[in-house]
Amino acid sequence: MRKIVIAGNWKMYKTQAESLEFLQGFMSELDATPDEREVVVCAPFTDLGLLSKSLHGSRVQLGAQNVHWEDVGAYTGEIAGAMLAEIGVRFVVVGHSERRQYFGETDETVNLRLRAAQRHGLTPILCVGETKQQRDAGETEAVIFNQLAKDLIGVDQQNLVIAYEPIWAIGTGDTCDSAEANRVIGLIRQKLTNANVSIQYGGSVKPDNIDEIMAQPEIDGALVGGASLDPKSFARIVNHQA
Numbered sequence: 001m002r003k004i005v006i007a008g009n010w011k012m013y014k015t016q017a018e019s020l021e022f023l024q025g026f027m028s029e030l031d032a033t034p035d036e037r038e039v040v041v042c043a044p045f046t047d048l049g050l051l052s053k054s055l056h057g058s059r060v061q062l063g064a065q066n067v068h069w070e071d072v073g074a075y076t077g078e079i080a081g082a083m084l085a086e087i088g089v090r091f092v093v094v095g096h097s098e099r100r101q102y103f104g105e106t107d108e109t110v111n112l113r114l115r116a117a118q119r120h121g122l123t124p125i126l127c128v129g130e131t132k133q134q135r136d137a138g139e140t141e142a143v144i145f146n147q148l149a150k151d152l153i154g155v156d157q158q159n160l161v162i163a164y165e166p167i168w169a170i171g172t173g174d175t176c177d178s179a180e181a182n183r184v185i186g187l188i189r190q191k192l193t194n195a196n197v198s199i200q201y202g203g204s205v206k207p208d209n210i211d212e213i214m215a216q217p218e219i220d221g222a223l224v225g226g227a228s229l230d231p232k233s234f235a236r237i238v239n240h241q242a
Ligand code: PEP
Pocket: 009, 165, 169, 170, 171, 172, 173, 202, 203, 204, 205, 223, 224, 225, 226, 227
């Protein structure tokens, strides 16, 4: 059975004080939507310890935005899976296009990070997607299939979420047509060995397009950047019509 997973990716936004302010507004806006609708906030590392305490006993789960592939070691600036798991982090974003674009993330390092996350009981949210140039050249499927083939080597598909994030739709307000996102996600699913992996759509998801996106049969949730920073907007997205 596929789960609905709505995850906010805060990127490099929100100090601890701002994250607590967000929570106050967000929790009061959340409907009593069914428990099988999972809600995740992927916060900066400095917020995670505090949020873990604040979210204890709530239905909102905690996610990180990166994890290193080694368990310990001399890797200045990196974070280990055990460090995240110990403070109650459950999810981790891996292979986001911003990491691939700005921080030299490759399919090989994405694969290592996915496996490290799983070793520590974290559920990775693997991001895949094509650039505008690749889409215009008719390469969307080939690009994504290539990412999946490399990223998923040795990865346990029983503990995995995938986010289809067309890069041209991220932070641009230019949402992918929901039927097209549905089509690509259907193709991604065909490449998986576990048909129950939840596959999200990400890219300019907003309160006013979430209902249409979630009405698509292949789409199992959303990875939300900008709109997850505002408590009312993110709550409206979580509270989308079934
Ligand atoms: C993202 O950061 O993964 C994302 C989809 O951002 P936005 O919702 O702002 O497009």
